[in-house]
Amino acid sequence: MDTMTLLGQGFAVALTPENLMLAVAGCILGTIIGALPGLGPSNGVAILIPLAFSLGLDATAALVLMTSVYYGAMYGGRISSIMLNIPGDEPALMTTLDGYPMAKQGRAADALVLSGVASFVGALLATLGFILMAPILAQIAYSFGPAEYFALYLLAFATLGGLAGNNQAKAIIAACIGLGISMIGLNSSGMARLTFNSLYLYDGVDFLVAIVGLFAVTEVFVFIESGGKHSAIGVKIDRITLPIRDIIGTFWTMMRSTVIGFIAGILPGAGASLGSFMAYSAEKAIAKDKSRFGKGDPRGVAAPEAGNNAAAGGALVPMLTLGVPGSGTTAVLLALLMTLNITPGPTLFTDRPDVVWGLIAALLISNFVLLVLNVPMVKLFVKILSVPAWVLLPGVTMISFVGIYSISGSWFDLLLMIGFGALGYFLRKLDVPTVPIILGILLGGHMEDRLRQAMTISGGDWTYLFSSPIAIGLWIAAVLGFVAPIFLRRYIKKPQAVPD
Amino acid sequence: MSDRLFGFITIGVALAYVASATQIPIGLFPDPVGPRWFPYIIGGVATLAGLVVVLRPDPEPDWPDAIAFVKIGLACVVLVAYALSLRPLGFLIPTALAAGVLSYQIEPRKLPALLTGIGLSVGLFLIFKYALGLGLVPVPKGWIG
Numbered sequence: 276m277d278t279m280t281l282l283g284q285g286f287a288v289a290l291t292p293e294n295l296m297l298a299v300a301g302c303i304l305g306t307i308i309g310a311l312p313g314l315g316p317s318n319g320v321a322i323l324i325p326l327a328f329s330l331g332l333d334a335t336a337a338l339v340l341m342t343s344v345y346y347g348a349m350y351g352g353r354i355s356s357i358m359l360n361i362p363g364d365e366p367a368l369m370t371t372l373d374g375y376p377m378a379k380q381g382r383a384a385d386a387l388v389l390s391g392v393a394s395f396v397g398a399l400l401a402t403l404g405f406i407l408m409a410p411i412l413a414q415i416a417y418s419f420g421p422a423e424y425f426a427l428y429l430l431a432f433a434t435l436g437g438l439a440g441n442n443q444a445k446a447i448i449a450a451c452i453g454l455g456i457s458m459i460g461l462n463s464s465g466m467a468r469l470t471f472n473s474l475y476l477y478d479g480v481d482f483l484v485a486i487v488g489l490f491a492v493t494e495v496f497v498f499i500e501s502g503g504k505h506s507a508i509g510v511k512i513d514r515i516t517l518p519i520r521d522i523i524g525t526f527w528t529m530m531r532s533t534v535i536g537f538i539a540g541i542l543p544g545a546g547a548s549l550g551s552f553m554a555y556s557a558e559k560a561i562a563k564d565k566s567r568f569g570k571g572d573p574r575g576v577a578a579p580e581a582g583n584n585a586a587a588g589g590a591l592v593p594m595l596t597l598g599v600p601g602s603g604t605t606a607v608l609l610a611l612l613m614t615l616n617i618t619p620g621p622t623l624f625t626d627r628p629d630v631v632w633g634l635i636a637a638l639l640i641s642n643f644v645l646l647v648l649n650v651p652m653v654k655l656f657v658k659i660l661s662v663p664a665w666v667l668l669p670g671v672t673m674i675s676f677v678g679i680y681s682i683s684g685s686w687f688d689l690l691l692m693i694g695f696g697a698l699g700y701f702l703r704k705l706d707v708p709t710v711p712i713i714l715g716i717l718l719g720g721h722m723e724d725r726l727r728q729a730m731t732i733s734g735g736d737w738t739y740l741f742s743s744p745i746a747i748g749l750w751i752a753a754v755l756g757f758v759a760p761i762f763l764r765r766y767i768k769k770p771q772a773v774p775d
Numbered sequence: 776m777s778d779r780l781f782g783f784i785t786i787g788v789a790l791a792y793v794a795s796a797t798q799i800p801i802g803l804f805p806d807p808v809g810p811r812w813f814p815y816i817i818g819g820v821a822t823l824a825g826l827v828v829v830l831r832p833d834p835e836p837d838w839p840d841a842i843a844f845v846k847i848g849l850a851c852v853v854l855v856a857y858a859l860s861l862r863p864l865g866f867l868i869p870t871a872l873a874a875g876v877l878s879y880q881i882e883p884r885k886l887p888a889l890l891t892g893i894g895l896s897v898g899l900f901l902i903f904k905y906a907l908g909l910g911l912v913p914v915p916k917g918w919i920g
Contacts, residue, residue, distance in 0.1 A: 329909055444827035448785050451821035455792055458814050466810055468799050469792075492854070496847050499880055500839045665882035666891050669874035672854070673899055680861060681909045689858035697851060704836045705781050723813040727806050735807030 278406060285632030288335055289640055297332075297340040298637050302644045305347020310656050311667060312355045315364020316348035316547075316587070317603040317710075318490035322671065324611050325483055325678030334615045335630050339637040341611055342591075345604055346398060346638065349547065349587045350645045353390045353580055354656055357383060366547035366583035369555045373568065373575025380571050385518040387657075389573055390580040391649035392522055396529045397581035399642045401537045401588025406635055408541070409624070412596040416621035421728040422740050426749035428722045431599045434542065434756035436711050443761060445707040453715015454722070456480050462720070475687045482610050482716045484679055484692045489709045490607075491675040492696025497703065498668050515651060518573075525577035528558055536582035540589020546602025547586040554582025588638070595619050595631065598721070603710040609717055778832030785825030793818035846880055853877065865914040866903075871896035 288294065308319030320341055327337050352367030357374035370390060377386040419427070436446030459469045460479025470476040532554035539550035558578040559568050568575050590601040591608075598619040600606040612619050617630060624631055648656070679692055699709050733739030741747055796814035839847075857873040875892025879885070903909045 326907065326909075330907055442828075442833055444824045444831075445833075447824035448821055448828070451789070451817050451824065454817045455814070455821070458796075458817070462810060466800060466802055468810060469795055469814070471795075495850065495854075495877070499846050499850050499877075500843045663882070665878040665887060666895070668881055669877040669891060670895050670899070672877060673870055673874055673895055676854075676857065676861070677866075677899065677903055677909070677911070681903075681911075686858050686862060689861070690855060693851065693854045693858065696854075700847070704838065705777060706833060706836065707781075723808075726813060727808045730807040 278410070281628060281632045282406070282636060284628070285634070285636035288629055288633030289339065289636035294336055294339050294633070294637060295640070297336055298343045298641050299644055301340045301343025302347040302641055302648055305344035305349075306351035306354075306645065306648055306656055307347075307659055308344065309348035309351025309363050309367075310354040310659050311662070312359065312361045312363055312660075314348075314494075314671065315352060315366075315604075316345050317364075317607050318494060319348050320344055320604060320607045320611075321483075321486045321490045322675050322678060324607065324614070325487065325682045326674070327611070328483075328614055329678070329681040334617055334627075335633045337611065337615055338630065338634050341608060342634060342638060343641045343644075345608065346584075346587065346641050347645060347648075349398070349584050350391065350394045350649050351656065352583075353394065354387065354653070355660055357386045357390065357576075358657060358660055366551050366586070367579075368548065369551045369579035369583075370576060372555070372579075373570070373572050376569070376571035377573070377576060382518075382571070384515050384653075385521060385573075386571075386576050387653045388515060388650050389518055389521050389525065390576050391646065391653060393525070393529050393532075393577040393580040394584045394649065395642060395646045397533045397536055397584035398588055398645070399639070400530075400533045401540065401585040402635065402638045402642065404537050404585075405588050405592055405638075409592050409596050409631075412592060413621040413624045416597055419621075419745070420743070421725040421732065422742060422746045423749065425722060425725040425729060425740060426746045426753065427597060427599055428718050428725070430749050430753040430756065431601075431718070432711060432714060433753040435601075435714060436708070437757040437760040441706055443757065445705070446711055449702070449707050449709060449711035450715045453485075453712035453717075454719040455715070456485065456712075457716045457719025458723070462723075475685070480691065480716065481683065481688060482713070483614065483682065484688045485695050485716050486607055486610055486713055487675050487679055488692035488695025489699040489712060490603075491671060492693060493699030493703060493709070495668060495672050496696060496700040498664065515654065521573040521577075525574050528574045528577045529581040532558060532578040532581035533585040536585030537589040539582070540586030540601060541592050542601065546590055547583040547604075548602075550586025550589070551579035551583035554578045554585075595623060595634075596621060600714065600717070603713065606710060606713045606717060610713075613717065776832075777835055777838070779829050782825045782827075782829030782832070785828065786822050789818045789821035789825060792821070850877060850880060863915065865912045865918075866900055867896050867913050868915075870899065 289298070305319065308314045309316065323344060324341065327340055332340065348364065349366065352363035353370045353374065355361050355363040356367045356370040357378050360371050360375040362368040362371055374386050374390060377383070432450045436443065436450060459476055461467050461477060467477055535554045535557055536550035539553055540547065555575060555578045558574050559565060562568065562574065590605045594600045594605040594609055598609070600609045609619065617623065617627065676689060679688055702709055729739055741750060793815055796811050796818065799810050799814070801809055801811070853873050853876045857869050860869040871892040874895040875888050878891040879888035882888070900911060900913060904911050
């Protein structure tokens, strides 16, 4: 069947009243989550997964809801970057550089509209890119055996660890924490491991508990430490008009940034933050007149937003075709798929075309919904920024608790979640990245199974792991992806938000 | 200093992990890898990485002052108490208390904290129970006939 037929069937799935309603609800919720400082796509999606699950939605509906939230949060992140100079989430960090200065010059509305349009262009083109790329990658992935998959998992850890943190050894420790936790409980042959004879641990550690703990509960502790000094600064917005000159003037900026962002998104471990960073840097590098960057240049607003939204779409490619997430948020979405008993990978495209193409159609629809929400209706969401932290934070905490409690009903899981929250706080202080932990918990079981399959096929010969050109290529890429950032770090400074 | 301590803890935990992995029973149909090797590899790699952190620590992170630590510790205690009381006491009362205390910790004003606690507790209950259809118990079992 050709792509158009499949896409048509996808639209038939996505356009059912229930799914359409979920997509709109997800977009609104996502934009709110993105707009609120401290809540981004990864922790927002993490908090909502248990709730989506306890609603008893079917797989496609749950996916439509959560990916709309994901896209919505990517759009919404820019709002507090522009209005408060506080990124709503990490990928929106670069948008503060020119977005906030533009707002201070009284052009907040223009900045919001321009960045909304840029988000739309980036996300829409990336979704189209996804439609073209994903089936090709799925075809290639068909030839993967256990040795290739083992190397691929390693590549995901290596690049994520290499790029996410500042210290390679700490990234390794984080990955080992996650992998170590994933071994707990009954394994695939039904033997209990490392449960210390505790019945609570026989089922292993639920990755949702770990995710919500590390992302949401940790945020609570960090917030209490900082004293919640996120108060709205008086940037006013006036009437919403279309800044046509800026939009036309940044057309090629958006195109270039979309391509850069999309590629950054596909690379395992890179994700949206890198996408927006690279898009902004590239735009600044090729600009003839650099003097306006950092002082409210429209190109500096359009580039990171097109870049990070394109990366969000690109990151779905490896997650769905290979089962290897490229970023924190896609790791969370992978957790959602696994909870719904869907195994991402090349077979997903043939076994569950309804899920894949329904999702793609829903993403296309979400983009148009988000454009409406984020351009003509953006003022509504700006109002949300005035929700005080002393209401927001307890609210988020309670929602996380109810979410986990409603899927497991066990106080043990709640305590475990608090434990992960405390662990996450200390790790964050020590500059240990927490995303590799999630990746480890998610992939540990698969990784071990692949290793054991590979060794069974080869009769215990370790060289089998390096026996095919694809496997060797993946190993080399893994080593490079892990080692190269050590040398590149000297030249690339991590972006910092500009102080007032 | 913090990094050195973190490295030593990592090594300690990793070695304990390997030690407990040696106790994993091997199944009836052993394969060349078996259920122990992957945990051994994880523990081994973590030990090496821990050593690197001990030998080449990063600059000291800026830890918050003692007051902030007490506040975080208190928040932790509140959350644990909340987790343990949800089942016996139902949703409304523990949620109002926990949300109120957290709110007060962020902005120490009594009335807003009180209103936040009650508002969140009732509001979230209505949303969860009637809009999302979760089976939450509102009050202790004995209170309703």
